Amino acid sequence: MSRRYVNILLIFVLLAVSIWADLTTSGIGKFQPKTVLGLDLRGGLQVILEAKPAAGVTVTRQDLEDAKQILENRANALGVSEVTFQVAGDNSIVGEFPGVTDPKEVIDTISKVALLEFVDFGDVNQSEIMGKTVITDEGGTASTTATPEATASAEATPTAEATQSAEATPTAEPSITEKIWHTVMIGSDLKEVGVQPVQNSAYYEISFTLSDEGTKIFSDFTTNNVGKILGIVLDKKVISAPSINTAITEGQGVITGKFTRDEANNLAVQMRYGSLPVPLEVVQTRLIGPTLGADSLNKSLIAYGIGFVVMMLFMAIYYRVPGLMADLSIMTYAVIAFAIFRSIPVTLTLSGIAGFMLSTGSALDANILSFERMKEELRAGRTVAQAIELGWKRAWPSIRDSNIAALITSAILFWFGSTFGASIVKGFALTLALGVVISVFTALFVTRNFLGAVMSWIKDAEKRPGLFGL
Structure with a gap:
């Protein structure tokens, strides 16, 4: 009893x-009980993302699982609560965002490949490079090498006129968007990323801390290239082109630009959670x-x-x-x-x-x-x-x-x-x-x-x- x-x-x-x-x-x-209603009860956004790999590249199940995890990290960092992602079929991911009514910001952030590169632009003028889409030697670039057929033909039928012409008219310097630029470091060398306001300004900047390996790469490059332009490139688009004023040896820095708070947060999310293993394209959105x-x-x-x-x-x-x-x-x-x-x-x-x-x-x-x-x-x-x-x-x-x-x-x-x-x-x-x-x-x-x-x-x-x- x-x-x-x-x-x-x-x-x-x-x-x-x-x-x-x-x-x-x-x-x-930290113990915060709450009632969470799903998409069918609360309303919101459903997104279907489809893998769009390069020609000849096969998308594996693991690629989709990795992409799903990165998408969840990005969405949660944006403050989109109760978001779920599901791998569907062989090349699709379904995302559900309960309570979301404006899909543009969410879709723009989660669907980007987000390959971040620190690119050596040498003595290029900052105003000429900002906002441009460029070619780099990292992550699949355009090739300027002639095709084997064309090369063989050129070797088989040389002419005096062609030789004389080539000597008389030197090859033109490729434009900024045609030249292949060297990538010094990529986003995987980042250790921490944060957002902070710029003093006496309405804009924000992204602060970052590098890994040990990234710190060494950054230190060596900035020491030898003071006065040069080290551009920050996201998905091949130049988003910032600061000049190296002094050697940066502590593994810390900031990305400046006229970023609003939301723009800086979105960029920080993409940097913090890495690049997607496969490009994704939004093929369908549905507001419920x-x-x-x-x-x-x-x-x-x-x-x-x-x-x-x-x-x-x-x-x-x-x-x-x-x-x-x-x-x-x-x-x-x-x-x-x-x-x-x-x-x-x-x-x-x-x-x-x-x-x-x-x-x-x-x-x-x-x-x-x-x-x-x-x-x-x-x-x-x-x-x-x-x-x-x-x-x-x-x-x-x-x-x-x-x-x-x-x-x-x-x-x-x-x-x-x-x-x-x-x-x-x-x-x-x-x-x-x-x-x-x-x-x-x-x-x-x-x-x-x-x-x-x-x-x-x-x-x-x-x-x-x-x-x-x-």
């Missing part, structure tokens, strides 16, 4: 904490309004509420006292489950809510199996205490097997959703699995202790079979 009351005390403590997690809007420190989602959510909650009430009435009428204890257990289950969903947090979609509703049936199944076994024990002449103990013990194999099967099914569905980009299936599988685990806990721990305590308070319970619906 003392152990049972300790268990009941623990249940009430857990229930109190769960109610707090369900209702709080502030949390404690929140009206349909709110209507669907309201109807789902009404349907769940009606089903919940009918279920509680059935349990109370058919099983009497055990049924009432099961009702308390089911309410405890709902409170704990919602607290866990808010604490993780789990993104709730319509399919996820369906998984949660289905798991409620699992909680009910466990109680019904136990109560039917208890009735059998009472009919066999057992005492109430014996019937309760034996009922749970003998119902356990059936409860265990059915819920293990449900968890295996959830795992398969979750794997299917992860592999084929079916995020709807993933949400359903996750909430179903969490609900099954919580339902087993409440059926075996909460109902069992509540029923044992209540029946111990009723005198001559063995002589009152109506209490059990017999």
